[in-house]
Amino acid sequence: MAVAERLRRPEPVNAPAPAAPELTVEGLSKGYTGGSEPVLQSVGFSIQAGERVALLGANGSGKSTLLRCCLRLVEPDAGAIQLFGSDVRSLPSRQLRSLRSRVGFIFQRHNLVGRLSVLSNVIHGAIGHARHPALWCQAMASGHWRERAFRCLEEVGLSEYAARRADRLSGGQSQRVAIARTLMQQPRLVFADEPAASLDPTAGHEMMTLFTRLVRSHGMTLVFASHDLEHARCYADRIIALQAGRVVLDRPVQAVDFQGLDGLYRQEAG
Numbered sequence: 001m002a003v004a005e006r007l008r009r010p011e012p013v014n015a016p017a018p019a020a021p022e023l024t025v026e027g028l029s030k031g032y033t034g035g036s037e038p039v040l041q042s043v044g045f046s047i048q049a050g051e052r053v054a055l056l057g058a059n060g061s062g063k064s065t066l067l068r069c070c071l072r073l074v075e076p077d078a079g080a081i082q083l084f085g086s087d088v089r090s091l092p093s094r095q096l097r098s099l100r101s102r103v104g105f106i107f108q109r110h111n112l113v114g115r116l117s118v119l120s121n122v123i124h125g126a127i128g129h130a131r132h133p134a135l136w137c138q139a140m141a142s143g144h145w146r147e148r149a150f151r152c153l154e155e156v157g158l159s160e161y162a163a164r165r166a167d168r169l170s171g172g173q174s175q176r177v178a179i180a181r182t183l184m185q186q187p188r189l190v191f192a193d194e195p196a197a198s199l200d201p202t203a204g205h206e207m208m209t210l211f212t213r214l215v216r217s218h219g220m221t222l223v224f225a226s227h228d229l230e231h232a233r234c235y236a237d238r239i240i241a242l243q244a245g246r247v248v249l250d251r252p253v254q255a256v257d258f259q260g261l262d263g264l265y266r267q268e269a270g
């Protein structure tokens with residue numbers, strides 16, 4: 001090759017290193033005392049920042065246990081869990097608390113404090129930011145946090161309910177307050193355990209549309225457990241399916257045969 005031609009060739013550019021996953025689970029197993037079979041068996045996957053993952057599986061297939069094990073709310077029996085680059089299983093409790101504060105957890109039953117106002121419930125989302133969480137009390141929250149909580153309520157369209165007691169809300173409103181509380185927390189990753197389970201089909205779709213839009217606009221990563229294949233198809237980029245505690249499918253949503261997944265449920269039920 002002529003020297004001139006060699007000089008014209010661009011310098012080889014090093015491809016950027018792929019970003020480290022937000023969550024990596026390897027060989028995770030868990031059995032509960034008294035259970036005949038392990039609930040989770042050698043579960044493994046990685047989740048990149050910004051992904052929206054639907055975790056599917058029949059009742060009792062281990063979805064909730066898996067989400068809880070990832071934060072050591074339930075202690076795994078075996079396996080490795082890396083969350084934001086930290087080894088979850090070896091962290092001392094203080095660092096584990098700090099790590100958990102960066103993960104929002106939305107439960108099927110919303111877990112609001114019914115006797116408190118909607119705004120107070122949302123302010124609670126900031127508890128992980130307090131210097132002394134054990135001494136923290138929402139009534140002491142500064143104007144800064146109150147304003148932020150109000151803005152989070154605006155984002156879920158419920159600012160006019162700020163002063164209402166949380167136990168005076170409908171199921172759909174309660175779930176939106178739970179989302180506002182999660183926004184308040186400013187997590188990197190959100191786990192949602194059947195977030196639309198108690199809602200009618202229309203309210204469920206509205207809630208999932210709002211939820212996934214906010215997750216995206218706030219730059220969060222999402223893992224949601226669901227029984228609703230339509231929600232998985234519409235709101236996830238990727239599907240992970242569990243059957244009897246094992247990962248039986250892990251694919252981008254476009255590559256999933258949803259009718260086949262239906263069969264997976266029927267098989268378990270039978």
Ligand SMILES: Nc1ncnc2c1ncn2[C@@H]1O[C@H](COP(=O)(O)OP(=O)(O)OP(=O)(O)O)[C@@H](O)[C@H]1O
Nearest residue numbers: 032033035039057058059060061062063064065066
């Ligand atoms: N704290 C516990 N103690 C003993 N067994 C438990 C406990 N929690 C869950 N299990 C059992 O572990 C299995 C998996 O439960 P898990 O809640 O993880 O499944 P799931 O896929 O989330 O189910 P669902 O879709 O019904 O919420 C079930 O057989 C359940 O009875």
